[in-house]
Amino acid sequence: MGIRLIKISAVYFTIGVCLGLYMSISHSFTLTPVHVHINLLGWTALTLAGIIYHLFPQAAATKLAKTHFWLHNIGLPLMMIGLIFVVYRHNAWIPVTALGGTLVVIAVIVFAVNVLQNVKQS
Template identity: 70%
Template sequence: MGIRLIKISAVYFAIGTLLGFYMSIAHTYTLTPVHVHINLLGWTSLTLAGIIYHIFPESADTKAAKTHFWLHNIGLPVMMIALAFVVLGYEQFMAFTAIGGTITFLAVLIFVYNVLRNVK
């Protein structure tokens, strides 16, 4: 699980960096909130979770770890795609931003529960 999270975090890092690169070339920074969230919730958070799961393998071999992985990687893309549309002026995507954000938040709570319960 730790290695899986580290690998998927590298994908988020590439996406976040690509988006930042595009914004700097185009000199338009409208998508900055998307860029920041992809790098923080995708790259940074999942890398750290992967390291924790790797150092404490008993926390990685749980249903909570699997649930965390899947909810995080479903919720985050939904939230980021919808947020991109919202900041570009398509307010009708706000509900999808909230849905993706809620799923991601639940994933984080499950991760915290798993760490508190299984990291010793």
């Protein structure tokens, strides 16, 4: 699970950096919230979770870890796609953004519960 999260975080990092480059070249920074969230919730958060799961394989082997992985990686793309439309004032996408964000928040709570229950000093 740790390696899986680190690998998918590298995909999010690539997307975030490419989006940042696009914004710099076009001198249009409308998508800054998308860029920031992809890098924070995709690259940074998932890399750190991957490292934690790698260091504490007992936490990585739980159903909580699998639930965290899937909720986070379904919620984040939904939230980012929705947010792209919302920043361009297509307010019909607000529920998609909210649903994705809610899934990510639940994923983070599941991750925290997993860490609190299963990360122990060896």
